[in-house]
Amino acid sequence: MSKILQQSLFVLLTFVIVLSSCRKKEFDEFYGRPETLADPIYQQLQAKGNFTKFLECIDKSGYKETLSAAGSWTVFAPTDEAFALYLKENNLTEISADQASAIVRYSMTYDGEKIERLSDNLTARGFVKNSGFRRRTVFYDFVYDGIDNDGRSIKVIAANRNGSYLSTDFNNKNLPYFLPPFMTFAGIGATDYNYFFPGTEYTGKNVGPAKITEQDIVAENGVIHIIDRVLTPPQSIDQYITAKTQYSAFKSLLDKYVSYSINTDISHRYQVLTGKSDNVYAKIYSGVLGFSPNNENYLKLDANDAQAGMYTIFAPTDAAVEAYSKVLLKYYAKNRLQPGNYKAQLSELYALRPDIIRDFVNSHFYTVPVWPGKFSTVNSFLGEVTKLSPSNVVDKQFLSNGLLYGVSTAQNANSFSxxxxxxxxxxxxxxxxxxxxxxxxxxxxxxxxxxxxxxxxxxxxxxxxxxxxxxxxxxxxxxxxxxxxxxxxxxxxxxxxxxxxxxxxxxxxxxxxxxxxxxxxxxxxxxxxxxxxxxxxxxxxxxxxxxxxxxxxxxxxxTRVLAYTALPVSKHIEKYGTATTDPYYSFFQFLKNNVTLYNATTGAIQGVSDGSFYSVFIPTNAAIQAAVTAGLLPKLANGLPNYAPTDALDISKVSKFIQYHIIKNSVASDGQKTGTFESLLKDESGDAAKVTVAINTTTSIILRDVTNATVNVLLGANDRSNVLSNRTVIHQINSYLKYQF
CATH class of the missing domain: 2.30.180.10 (FAS1 domain)
Structure with missing residues (x-):
């Protein structure tokens, strides 16, 4: 190779090396890990030196790589002193791999958040300020041993929806925290917190039973908050009630609404993980209940609504259910149920009247958190404010999916009381x-x-x-x-x-x-x-x-039914208006002879419509005579009433008189209705003449006509008032009502 060629190749190679070096530097500067970036969560805890036990748990649980790599977590990290207290309180010398896994996974929540953001509920529409008090953790229960409705041992997984199961959802438990923005938003305070966590001072920076002692430690893969107690996942409502024998009667009623449905996806996953061939059944509570006690999610109206909501259950003790069973079984126990204990009879009642048992159970279900100071302000699933008080509470638990109050008295639901x-x-x-x-x-x-x-x-x-x-x-x-x-x-x-x-x-x-x-x-x-x-x-x-x-x-x-009448109103006027001595005689005689208003065949009165309500005020015979004398009604030559006039003007007088004594509302001497009401009488422009019920008591009704004259309804023992007709009440009055057109 010529010397010139060798020199050319050397120069070219040198240029390539220099160019590559420059590009690598630019790449590292753009894509490389910034020197100012904080270490990952695991490494930061390691460097602090006071988290050896928590790190051991992380190692045992297999989360070292997760907490050492990229991601976004909020970790509530307990100190070594917190672990020392935990070991002492639980009489432990070491922590098993399962315990370590539960502690670590329950201490990790999704998305790294500083304290200032934890109280905001992340919804599909963005953050809702101050309404959040829980976050979804990494922890969830998987398959467990259960017993189906026929008493067979089966593998079970809890439902993750109300009334159904979705195999793509892990049913993660949520971790509660109590920060001032939410406490103010919810109208609760230290008393509410300490009701469930009496052994912990409320500081305004509490996570479950723990206090945050150092906050907002930013890491490459999230945020660390240091706490003074070890957090372990609480039981769900379903798990707690199942484990506590004092609620066996109430649980037996809940079990009426449980079904077990085989789930092929979870069965396959279980078989792959364990090598066992068992099928797995989803434990599903009926959708007729207020919520599923084993559902760790909330209503799922929004993906993250569990951040701002949880359930409440008032669980009556066995003694409380037994006492209230006397109400539920009162009409059934003697004649319709087999003799036996109250649990067996309630089971039989469910077979006969499942709606009774459903309402009894649902009266104890609340789809919102009922804080201790707010018993009387929150409605149950049935829409009723609780009739219970803190004095009835014998057990209180802040569980993973809701608040539980064990109560010594069952809810006296409106459905029964x-x-x-x-x-x-x-x-x-x-x-x-x-x-x-x-x-x-x-x-x-x-x-x-x-x-x-x-x-x-x-x-x-x-x-x-x-x-x-x-x-x-x-x-x-x-x-x-x-x-x-x-x-x-x-x-x-x-x-x-x-x-x-x-x-x-x-x-x-x-x-x-x-x-x-x-x-x-x-x-x-x-x-x-x-x-x-x-x-x-x-x-x-x-x-x-x-x-x-x-x-x-x-x-x-x-002993018999309160029948209504199908007779027209005129028939009840006629009943007391046929003989000359009858109290309605004169009024009825004018009515029945008035071809404009009265249909003699059907008994219908023009303007009195089926389905509408009326009052008829009938002047005494003497008052009718006074109206005749005053010229408001036609008269004979001898001055007596002319009940069958033929003159058009006289017929019109009768029509107007009768119409003004019928108002469009039913009024009786019950002290309830007063005011001004339209009569059937209308002027040429179609405006109705009014009658005022000025006074209405159980012993007195006083009317006022358009001339401001008052008339009394006669309510004596021998008077014909409060006569019941077809959607109408008929009264006798001591004078007549006068109109002015």
Whole structure:
């Protein structure tokens, strides 16, 4: 090779080496690890020298590489002093590999966060400030030994959704922390924290039972917060109740809602990991429950909603369930269930009436955290504020997926304690109970703050009227004419407002039912428009059998149904207006002879529409004569009423007079309705003339007409007022109402 060529090659090689060196330097400067970057979590803990036990756990659990490499973790690292305390409290000399794995995985949460960010809930829409108090940890339970509903030993995995299982979700447990932003947001404080963690001082930087002693140590792969206690994963609600025998009765009811479904994905994963051939079954709680007690996730309305939410359960002890079983079994134990202990009878009741057991269980379920100071402000899954107080609590646990209060008294749910509860629990009224539910009348009458009287209708009565319940027709389980049934049910539901339950045995009065019609009570008997239509005197009233009080009123048991009337209003006026001595005689004579208003064939009064409510105020015969004398009604030559005028002007006078004495609302002497109401009388422009109910008490009704004259409703023992008609109440008045057009 020539000397010139050798020199050229040397120069070229030198250039290539220099160029490569420059490029490597640029690459390292751009992609290389910055000298200012903090060491990874593992190395930082190692350098601090006070985390030897935690590092040993990391090594045993196989997480050394994870915590030494890239990633994003928040690690709550317990010191060696914390481990010394843990070993002493648990009588341990060393920590097993399984224990080490649980400690490390439960101390690691996803995403490295400083203290200032931990209280923010990361949602699909971004961070929601101050609402977070938990983070998902690396720890989750896997397959465990269980027993299915037939008593067979099987391999089980907990559900990770409410009512279902998703094999791609590991059901990770969440770690709670208590920082000032969230505590203020939730309206709780040190007392709430120490209720569950009495052995730890509340500092405003607490993680479970531990305190954060040093915070925000930034690492290459996350953030370290140093804590003074070792954290171990708590049990779930399902795990805790299963392990505690004092809740065996309540657990036996929960088990009614458990099914076991084989999962091929988890079975395969288990077989690969263990070499065993067992199938794995997902333990799934029914979706009819408020939540699944073994679900570590929250509602999953958002991927991370467990950061801001958890469940609460009030778990009644065996003694509490036994005591309350007397309520649930009251109408069943004697005649419908086999003799035995309360657990066996509750199991039988579930077979007969699963809805009763469902409501009992769900009354103890809350889909939000119920903090100790907020018992009376949070609604259960059934929408009811708890009737329990901290004095009923005999056990309290901050579990992995919810708060648990073991209580010495079962929840007295509205489904059983209200006026609806009596109908609900007593099988004698099963068709009525189902009709109330299906037709939408249940919620008001089982709301404890709303006062009602219910007159239950027995199944036998409803069957005799052509009604039945057939669950095999889920879209239309109530068989019969629903229009009639609705009106019938509404007549047996009486809202009280702010009034006390009447004294049905010694007093008398009138009550408006839920659909605007009225019933009457009089010293141990009831009556309605339909019963008062009956011919036999003994049938016109219904004896009251018994009265049972409830938290929101009373159930009044009667021997027959409170029927409504199908007769037109005119027939009830005619009833007291045929003989010359009858109180409605003069008014009815004018009405029946007025061809403009009255249809003699049907009895219909023009302007009185089916389905609407009215009051008719009928002047006494003497008051009618006074109106005749005053020229408001036509008269004969002798000055007496001309009941059948032929002159158009006189006929118009009669029409206007009658129309002004009928108002568009039903009013009775119950002290409830006052105000100004439209009459049937209208002027030429179509505006209705008004009548004012100025005073309404149980003993007095005073009306005022458009001339400002007052008229009294006659409410004496011999007066014909509060007469019940078809969605109408008829009253006798001492004078007449005067209009001005």
């Amino acid at each position: 209200t006026v609806y509860g009596k109908v609900n629990l007593d099988p004698t009224f099963y068709i009525m109970k189902q009709a109330l539910d299906v037709l939408g009348y249940t919620i008001p009458i089982k709301t404890a703050s709303l006062k009602y009287v219910i007159v239950p209708i027995p199944d036998a009565t409803l069957v005799s009227l052509g009604f039945s319940y057939d669950p095999f027709f889920p879209t239309a389980p109530i068989r019969g004419d629903l229009t009639i049934l609705r009106r019938l049910l509404q007549t047996h539901i009486i809202p009280l407002g702010d009034r006390a339950v009447p004294n049905f045995t010694t007093a008398a009065g009138i009550l408006e039912t839920s659909n605007g019609e009225y019933i009457k009570y009089n010293r141990g008997v009831l009556s309605s428009a339909g019963t008062e239509d009956l011919a036999a005197t003994g049938d016109k009233t219904i004896p009251i059998d018994s009265i049972t009080t409830a938290v929101n009123g009373a159930d009044v048991y009667a």
